Amino acid sequence: MVKKKIVVLTGAGMSAESGLKTFRDSNGLWEGHDVMEVASPQGFAKNPELVLDFYNQRRRQLLEVSPNAGHHALVDLEKHFEVSIVTQNVDNLHEQAGSSHVVHLHGELFKVRSTQDETHVLEWKKDLVLGDVDAKGHQLRPHIVWFGEMVPMMETAAQITQLADILIIIGTSMQVYPAASLVNYVTGQTPIFFVDPKPNVRPSDFRNLTIISQTAVEGVPTLVNHLFDTMT
Structure with a gap:
């Protein structure tokens, strides 16, 4: 059958x-941040450390729940x-x-990808920081679909x-x-x-x-x- x-x-x-936690609060902010600061290519280009820290916090929290x-x-x-x-x-x-x-x-919190090759995806459960790069030296970013992306x-x-x-x-x-x-x-x-x-x-x-x-x-x-x- x-x-x-x-x-x-x-x-x-x-x-x-x-x-x-669901990212977006009742006032429309994501953990106190404007969504475009932490979930857009423009936000990442402007302040990559802020964006990486935002997702590091999300990743740490995911490790604590079931x-x-x-x-x-x-x-x-x-x-x-x-x-x-x-x-x-x-x-x-x-x-x-x-x-x-x-x-x-x-996208997925426990994955990251190359900023230059979106098909280069890695499993990742620790913090992601500036200086974490792919085999060709390109910075890694969260494997997340940001606003404005396909x-x-x-x-x-x-x-x-x-x-x-x-x-x-x-x-x-x-x-x-x-x-x-x-x-x-x-x-x-x-x-x-x-x-x-x-x-x-x-x-x-x-x-x-x-x-x-x-x-x-x-x-x-x-x-x-x-x-x-x-x-x-």
């Missing part, structure tokens, strides 16, 4: 349940479904939990989403583009489940939409049990 394909889109609310019940529930989904996760998050908590197919739209995995994510028999959206406002456009790649007949304690969508926004107004820790295990009961 062919397994149904489930595509899961996850955002900051997924990681927040593990204790990771996947939550929501992450683990998505791993359980793989027992009966073909599951692909497309995440806006730059942490590796999905992989730590055991999910086998994860696409990172916005989202290289977007086409892959769109192709995956097009094949979804079921779409699950967890912990994201669906306001960040181009990631938010992925919901448009599923057919009108595809069931969509939206898990968020403060959902900003209404049942009338999409056909076949089910809203679960809970956190990832509460709502994802509930949803997974529901899918097991009704679709397997």
Whole structure:
């Protein structure tokens, strides 16, 4: 029997349940910084030490947290479904939990790359400082998609989403583009489940939409049990 394909889109609310700070505060600042200071090519060119320190703090914090019940529930989904996760998050908590197919739209904290060759990517869990260079002497930078940069995995994510028999959206406002456009790649007949304690969508926004107004820790295990009961 062919397994149904489930595509899961996850955002900051997924990681927040593990204790990771979401970058953007209510006033729009990222840890007290204007977003363009710490997450743009211009900001890096102007003050690389500030940018490197910002991501060093994020990387250190990631080393201190663990996947939550929501992450683990998505791993359980793989027992009966073909599951692909497309995440806006730059942490590796999905992989730590055991999910086998994860696409990172916005890059990965535990990787760095050459400033001159974006295909030269290295695993990296320690602090990154000025003077850390690739084999050709070029400075390394966080392997993060900054504002104003292309989202290289977007086409892959769109192709995956097009094949979804079921779409699950967890912990994201669906306001960040181009990631938010992925919901448009599923057919009108595809069931969509939206898990968020403060959902900003209404049942009338999409056909076949089910809203679960809970956190990832509460709502994802509930949803997974529901899918097991009704679709397997």
